[in-house]
Amino acid sequence: MQTTHKVPGSSATTWSKYLVSEASRGDCYTHDGNGGRSAPTQWHGPEELLRSYGIDPDKAVELKHLRPLMRGFDPVTKEPIRPVGSDGTRTAGVDLSFSAPKDVSALWATASPERREQIEAAHRQAVASALKRTEREVALVRRKAGRVTRFEKAKSLLAAELIHTSSRLAKDQEAGGIPDPQLHSHVILLAAERQDGKLAAIESKQLYRSARENGAWYRAELAENLKNLGLQIDRRTDSGERYFEVHGVPEDLASRWSKRSVDVDRAARLFRQRYGREPRAGELESLTVKTRGSKSAAPTIDINKAWRAVGTEHGLTKEYVEGLFNDRAIDNQPAVDLREELLAEVSRERSMINAHELKAKAYEVSAGVCRPAEADGLIEELEHSGELLRLEDGTWTMRQLRELEQTTVDIAEAGDTIAGSGSSRKLDRGDRFKVADIPMLTGVFSR
Numbered sequence: 324m325q326t327t328h329k330v331p332g333s334s335a336t337t338w339s340k341y342l343v344s345e346a347s348r349g350d351c352y353t354h355d356g357n358g359g360r361s362a363p364t365q366w367h368g369p370e371e372l373l374r375s376y377g378i379d380p381d382k383a384v385e386l387k388h389l390r391p392l393m394r395g396f397d398p399v400t401k402e403p404i405r406p407v408g409s410d411g412t413r414t415a416g417v418d419l420s421f422s423a424p425k426d427v428s429a430l431w432a433t434a435s436p437e438r439r440e441q442i443e444a445a446h447r448q449a450v451a452s453a454l455k456r457t458e459r460e461v462a463l464v465r466r467k468a469g470r471v472t473r474f475e476k477a478k479s480l481l482a483a484e485l486i487h488t489s490s491r492l493a494k495d496q497e498a499g500g501i502p503d504p505q506l507h508s509h510v511i512l513l514a515a516e517r518q519d520g521k522l523a524a525i526e527s528k529q530l531y532r533s534a535r536e537n538g539a540w541y542r543a544e545l546a547e548n549l550k551n552l553g554l555q556i557d558r559r560t561d562s563g564e565r566y567f568e569v570h571g572v573p574e575d576l577a578s579r580w581s582k583r584s585v586d587v588d589r590a591a592r593l594f595r596q597r598y599g600r601e602p603r604a605g606e607l608e609s610l611t612v613k614t615r616g617s618k619s620a621a622p623t624i625d626i627n628k629a630w631r632a633v634g635t636e637h638g639l640t641k642e643y644v645e646g647l648f649n650d651r652a653i654d655n656q657p658a659v660d661l662r663e664e665l666l667a668e669v670s671r672e673r674s675m676i677n678a679h680e681l682k683a684k685a686y687e688v689s690a691g692v693c694r695p696a697e698a699d700g701l702i703e704e705l706e707h708s709g710e711l712l713r714l715e716d717g718t719w720t721m722r723q724l725r726e727l728e729q730t731t732v733d734i735a736e737a738g739d740t741i742a743g744s745g746s747s748r749k750l751d752r753g754d755r756f757k758v759a760d761i762p763m764l765t766g767v768f769s770r
Contacts, residue, residue, distance in 0.1 A: 325538030328418040329527045330511070335393040335415035342485045342509055343386045363443065364748070367454060368481040369516070375399070383751070384483045392481075392513050392598045405514050405522045419457070421450045421541050422507035423582050423641060426572035431488075432504035432580075433634035434644045443486065443506070450484065450508045453541040456695075461533050463515045465526045474526060477515035481522070489626070501629050503580040534677055541684035542567065543695040553649030556691035558659075565687045568743035571647045576637035661701055664688045664711060666721060675718040681711075703717045 330338050343364070364384040366373055373380045377399045378388050391398045395405060395413035407413050423431070423446055431442045457463075462474035489679040490505035512530075514522040530537075546556050546567050555570035568577075634640065668684040669676060676684070685698035709722050 324422050325534050325541055326420045326422075327527065327530045327534050328420070330393070330415040330418055332395065332413045332415050335395075336390060338418075339390040340388060340414060341394045342483075342511065342695070343389060345385060345665050363447065363485070364485045365447075366483055367451070367510070369479050372479075372481060372516070384485055389483055389511075391481075392512070405524055408524065414524055414527075415529045417512040419454075419510040419512065419530065419537070420507055421446075421453060421510065421538070422505060423545065424542070424566060424568060425505075425577045426568050426574075427545070428504045428506045429572055429576050429580055429634065429639065430554075430647070431506050431642060432630040433639045433641065435641055438644065438648065441552055442549075445545060445552060446506055447484075447486070448548055449541050449544035450510065452544045453537055454480070454482065454484075454510060456540050457530070457533070457537055461529050461537075463512075463526050463529060464517050464719060466517075467678055473712065474529060477520070478518050478520070479516040480512055480525075481514045481516070482510050482512045484508050501626060504630055505580075524631055532679055536683040536686060539565070539683045539690070540695045543686045543690040543693075543698070546690040547694055550691070554647055558691040567690045568681065569647070571643075573637045575633065576639055580635070581631070582589065659692050661692060661698070662690055662705065662710075665698075665701060665705070669711070669721055670724055675720045675722055677718050681719050 331764065366380050366384060367377055368380075372393055376388060388398045390504075391401070392404070393415040395403055395407075397404050403413075405413065417468070423442075426650045427442065427446075431439055453510060458477060458480050461476070463477045463480070464475050466473050466475060486506070486508050488504060488506055489502040512525045515525050517523050548578060549569065550556055557570050560566060560568045603764050629642070634644075665685055665688055669681065681702065682699070686695040689695055689698040689701075702711065706713060712720050712722055712725055714720060
């Protein structure tokens with residue numbers, strides 16, 4: 324999944340320290356007697372711009388560069404890299420957090436060092452692809468001309484990526500000090516390069532709106548990368564059919580290592596009971612923060628050893644994990660008709676969906692079948708064939724659904740008859756059955 328968090332300027336110092344701290348990142352997994360290494364970090368952005376800040380693009384992210392950039396200043400010249408906002412302050416950045424599915428994290432935690440590196444690489448490649456998509460598709464720059472505000476796409480993005488490998492402790496884990504494994508990347512968007520070459524603050528509103536589709540793109544890319552390692556992917560396994568799982572990872576282990584997710588789900592459920600609606604992005608972020616414990620484990624605990632012991636309890640031994648890799652690309656999936664799946668998703672909940680939802684659904688059904696870019700091509704094909712219709716307000720619907728909605732209007736106006744070509748006819752059984760096939764129209768005709 325992908326979450327979005329706007330980091331205020333007042334938190335630049337503490338947030339940058341948290342991001343690069345090995346204790347916060349859960350990097351104790353590397354200290355297994357083999358010399359160890361830090362979880363990978365990297366910079367994203369134009370090489371010329373990075374070098375002007377004294378940054379070697381091929382080297383790890385360091386606090387001496389990240390801290391001033393999050394404060395909004397050039398690490399070398401100490402000059403501001405972007406102007407202050409209307410309130411006179413600078414936002415430290417926008418944190419896009421990309422989290423691997425829990426079973427992927429479980430597999431990573433119990434795998435050999437070599438397999439861990441392969442899983443990390445699959446994750447990093449998926450994150451890089453999602454970031455490129457964000458740069459390419461999302462309008463991240465806000466421009467004002469008089470009283471008119473418009474949004475435009477950035478020429479490039481300046482960002483730092485830091486991989487963390489454990490979740491924050493749930494409240495009931497504080498005493499034990501053993502966090503759950505959670506492979507995830509914090510991508511801190513520091514600035515956007517405008518088309519004229521000037522740097523500007525990131526417009527976070529568009530990132531919140533595109534979070535679901537960005538997360539779905541990441542997961543679809545990750546699924547393909549894992550397949551290329553020889554892992555089998557089980558598609559659409561959750562109740563909402565949005566997520567995939569790695570075949571062979573014990574479900575009870577993934578559940579055991581999901582304490583933070585359980586806490587957040589519980590808080591969201593209480594929110595729905597109290598307010599009668601789903602929490603919005605900012606509200607969900609607040610719920611997430613309230614359920615957090617600390618992230619650092621007790622210094623005397625070997626988390627790497629603890630994770631392997633828990634994995635063994637559930638049958639996920641190093642030998643079993645190794646057997647899940649076939650060392651070649653495999654595809655044990657049955658034949659999949661993505662066209663039919665996507666069309667079914669479009670009409671699953673209501674008659675029309677917006678462009679963000681359409682793309683998110685397309686990427687979600689593509690996970691485990693193809694790269695998400697191919698899903699973009701599928702949307703274009705369905706629009707070209709007329710099966711998907713783009714309406715004047717930018718929303719989308721199905722041609723079949725649109726025709727049946729018009730039938731509904733005709734029936735309502737003519738009292739159970741359909742007008743057309745100068746004549747009218749009664750609604751026959753075939754018409755009724757067609758209408759009943761569309762979820763939003765089921766029950767319209769009860770007489």
